[in-house]
Amino acid sequence: MTDEDRSKDEFFKRLGLLAQEMIDAHGKDFTMGTLILAARFIADGKPIGRPGSTEPSA
Numbered sequence: 001m002t003d004e005d006r007s008k009d010e011f012f013k014r015l016g017l018l019a020q021e022m023i024d025a026h027g028k029d030f031t032m033g034t035l036i037l038a039a040r041f042i043a044d045g046k047p048i049g050r051p052g053s054t055e056p057s058a
Helices: 003-026 028-044
Strands: none
Touching (some): 003 028
């Protein structure tokens, strides 16, 4: 496995943990909608996060 493969695998694991946390807190529909919306923002080149937020955006 290459360094890139290991990096991608680690991100996938982190995303899985986050998704499970979201499901536990708010359900599958919220989680799927959020991930789809994030994918749309990425595809459209839009920033992820709220304007003026102090949280880092991806």
